[in-house]
Amino acid sequence: MKNTRLFMFAACTLFLAACGRQTVKIMTPPDASNRVLFGAEQLQTTLDKAGYQVMMQQGDTTFSDPEIKTILLTEVNDTTLKKEGFHISTTGNLTRVSGRDGSGVIYGCRELIDRVNDSDGKLNFPEELKDGPEMVLRGACVGLQKMTYLPEHGVYEYPYTPESFPWFYDKEQWIKYLDMLVANRMNSLYLWNGHPFASLVKLEDYPFALEVDEETFKMNEEMFSFLTEEADKRGIFVIQMFYNIILSKPFAEHYGLKTQARNRPITPLIADYTRKSIAAFIEKYPNVGLLVCLGEAMCTVEDDVEWFTKTIIPGVKDGLQALGRTDEPPLLLRAHDTDCKLVMDAALPLYKNLYTMHKYNGESLTTYEPRGPWAKIHTDLSSLGSIHISNVHILANLEPFRWGSPDFVQKAVTAMHNVHGANALHLYPQASYWDWPYTADKLPNNEREFQLDRDWIWYQTWGRYAWNCHRDRTDEMGYWDHQLGKFYGTSDENASNIRVAYEESGEIAPKLLRRFGITEGNRQTLLLGMFMSQLVNPYKYTIYPGFYESCGPEGEKLIEYVEKEWKKQPHVGEMPLDIVAQVIEHGDKAVAAIDKAAGSVSSNKDEFARLQNDMHCYREFAYAFNLKVKAAKLVLDYQWGKEIKNLEEAIPLMEQSLEHYRKLVELTDEHYLYANSMQTAQRRIPIGGDDGKNKTWKELLV
Numbered sequence: 001m002k003n004t005r006l007f008m009f010a011a012c013t014l015f016l017a018a019c020g021r022q023t024v025k026i027m028t029p030p031d032a033s034n035r036v037l038f039g040a041e042q043l044q045t046t047l048d049k050a051g052y053q054v055m056m057q058q059g060d061t062t063f064s065d066p067e068i069k070t071i072l073l074t075e076v077n078d079t080t081l082k083k084e085g086f087h088i089s090t091t092g093n094l095t096r097v098s099g100r101d102g103s104g105v106i107y108g109c110r111e112l113i114d115r116v117n118d119s120d121g122k123l124n125f126p127e128e129l130k131d132g133p134e135m136v137l138r139g140a141c142v143g144l145q146k147m148t149y150l151p152e153h154g155v156y157e158y159p160y161t162p163e164s165f166p167w168f169y170d171k172e173q174w175i176k177y178l179d180m181l182v183a184n185r186m187n188s189l190y191l192w193n194g195h196p197f198a199s200l201v202k203l204e205d206y207p208f209a210l211e212v213d214e215e216t217f218k219m220n221e222e223m224f225s226f227l228t229e230e231a232d233k234r235g236i237f238v239i240q241m242f243y244n245i246i247l248s249k250p251f252a253e254h255y256g257l258k259t260q261a262r263n264r265p266i267t268p269l270i271a272d273y274t275r276k277s278i279a280a281f282i283e284k285y286p287n288v289g290l291l292v293c294l295g296e297a298m299c300t301v302e303d304d305v306e307w308f309t310k311t312i313i314p315g316v317k318d319g320l321q322a323l324g325r326t327d328e329p330p331l332l333l334r335a336h337d338t339d340c341k342l343v344m345d346a347a348l349p350l351y352k353n354l355y356t357m358h359k360y361n362g363e364s365l366t367t368y369e370p371r372g373p374w375a376k377i378h379t380d381l382s383s384l385g386s387i388h389i390s391n392v393h394i395l396a397n398l399e400p401f402r403w404g405s406p407d408f409v410q411k412a413v414t415a416m417h418n419v420h421g422a423n424a425l426h427l428y429p430q431a432s433y434w435d436w437p438y439t440a441d442k443l444p445n446n447e448r449e450f451q452l453d454r455d456w457i458w459y460q461t462w463g464r465y466a467w468n469c470h471r472d473r474t475d476e477m478g479y480w481d482h483q484l485g486k487f488y489g490t491s492d493e494n495a496s497n498i499r500v501a502y503e504e505s506g507e508i509a510p511k512l513l514r515r516f517g518i519t520e521g522n523r524q525t526l527l528l529g530m531f532m533s534q535l536v537n538p539y540k541y542t543i544y545p546g547f548y549e550s551c552g553p554e555g556e557k558l559i560e561y562v563e564k565e566w567k568k569q570p571h572v573g574e575m576p577l578d579i580v581a582q583v584i585e586h587g588d589k590a591v592a593a594i595d596k597a598a599g600s601v602s603s604n605k606d607e608f609a610r611l612q613n614d615m616h617c618y619r620e621f622a623y624a625f626n627l628k629v630k631a632a633k634l635v636l637d638y639q640w641g642k643e644i645k646n647l648e649e650a651i652p653l654m655e656q657s658l659e660h661y662r663k664l665v666e667l668t669d670e671h672y673l674y675a676n677s678m679q680t681a682q683r684r685i686p687i688g689g690d691d692g693k694n695k696t697w698k699e700l701l702v
Contacts, residue, residue, distance in 0.1 A: 085132025282319025295337020363521020
């Protein structure tokens with residue numbers, strides 16, 4: 001029988017050679033894990049597309065035919081490798097991919113895949129390479145939340161239903177998303193929702209708490225099991241987020257309670273319901289982690305400690321006990337609106353597999369490296385002994401245009417890792433978080449563009465540097481030139497113009513928000529603009545005084561700058577007029593670079609045209625903002641000197657600013673459905689707009 005198999009293999013090899021297709025054999029051990037087999041499948045798919053004839057062999061891993069290119073995939077107990085690390089060695093026609101674990105094998109396969117794809121299908125495998133991730137957790141989030149509130153529900157209250165989230169039940173979309181995470185070396189998926197338990201588990205003591213009908217509940221069970229199983233074989237950990245204290249609507253109505261409230265006291269009933277919800281969830285999905293947001297509900301920090309240590313952790317342990325297990329799933333604690341250190345000090349003696357998480361720049365992206373009190377939160381949490389996660393959160397100031405600066409991202413991740421001590425990354429979508437999976441782009445025939453297709457460079461940059469941020473800048477420019485050249489069908493040299501456009505435009509929104517932002521995060525839609533009153537008197541509108549001053553580089557607001565000018569006082573840090581001059585330069589350079597690249601693009605032409613339009617949008621916004629700030633400076637001068645000529649000189653600047661804003665309206669009117677994906681009463685700047693009002697530049701044009 002063995003001789004027959006050898007004869008058949010030899011015959012197949014001769015036949016394939018006669019057809020002119022090189023044969024590649026992928027071998028895996030007989031006891032290969034699901035992750036090793038997944039890595040093999042991914043590698044096989046890539047080699048098939050590259051024109052190779054791939055033979056898969058599981059069982060005998062003896063290298064017996066030096067004439068055939070062979071790739072051997074194995075897990076090894078090599079303690080010189082990091083967790084999820086791999087070792088690739090090539091001798092003659094044999095390439096060994098040895099992973100410290102199954103995930104290491106997957107990432108070793110991804111290294112080979114990238115080399116095949118980046119070299120037009122050549123098998124340029126390394127003679128010797130050891131690699132592993134710098135950050136322990138590298139993940140992205142998907143929000144099961146919407147742009148507006150559901151009827152009779154409050155903020156964050158979104159049951160898992162096909163009506164609200166049809167994409168949640170799309171298995172093909174999930175496979176595409178999970179494969180994207182793997183390709184970008186990410187190992188965690190976060191699902192954000194206010195109170196997911198009432199959509200995913202039934203409680204014997206509170207059967208009426210279920211918030212979906214029986215058919216939907218069965219669909220949710222099936223989808224959640226599918227998602228976690230598919231994620232696991234890719235080495236991806238699913239982490240379910242929830243807010244405190246939120247109750248399911250039927251539970252709250254049954255007991256005459258509100259679903260949520262600020263400064264809510266802990267009661268035995270609410271604690272029992274929450275503990276049993278968590279226990280039931282862990283019992284059903286023991287390999288799923290939990291991300292806990294204690295803030296926005298509790299009366300005191302002491303309540304935070306009690307809730308975490310006497311309700312949440314016991315709930316997790318109850319679920320494990322029901323299964324007879326002691327291995328703790330990860331439990332992540334957000335630092336938002338709580339004293340995270342106080343809670344962790346109380347929790348670590350009770351539960352070991354704990355992580356902390358904090359927003360990197362708040363709900364926006366303003367700087368590579370937070371400073372002052374904001375930075376201290378990160379460094380303090382990193383020193384607790386548990387792993388600290390930097391959360392790139394919401395990105396309200398980047399909506400809705402394309403953003404993908406490799407230089408900015410590399411600097412940011414380097415600061416996270418080296419300065420703040422974070423050893424994990426949690427990444428929000430670049431834009432339209434509340435409208436997942438779609439972008440805000442307006443396409444012909446009312447079609448919608450998917451974020452995964454549009455914002456590929458967003459995920460690729462953060463994933464690349466979360467794996468290793470210590471890469472040579474010159475080499476990285478070449479790497480991204482090649483990636484962009486492949487995507488847009490142009491030479492690396494010409495693609496460097498596209499990279500420059502991304503990097504120049506990538507400075508505009510961060511610089512403007514950190515100098516002129518007047519409220520935290522998603523309450524301000526920066527790229528819609530600001531009213532003159534908000535520029536001359538920001539304190540009137542500020543919800544979180546001093547927020548951006550405590551986060552970004554040291555500098556002055558416009559109102560502070562003018563006051564110091566009149567009082568002949570020294571200035572400190574970034575100056576507002578310098579910043580608007582800089583963003584003008586960034587806008588000009590971005591447009592010049594993208595226009596220069598346009599003539600040589602041969603692939604994804606429609607997407608390039610949209611990217612090119614975004615660069616022009618950024619420039620017009622920068623010009624309009626610059627002129628308005630200069631006019632605002634004259635208005636502030638009038639307040640000090642009472643010279644009417646200041647107001648007269650401001651008028652032409654306002655008129656010129658308005659002309660650029662009109663151009664911005666023209667550039668966006670046929671290209672964007674909205675500027676901001678959060679369309680609730682929480683948005684304040686430049687203007688409120690629930691129910692989808694005041695969400696476009698055209699609506700705000702006087």
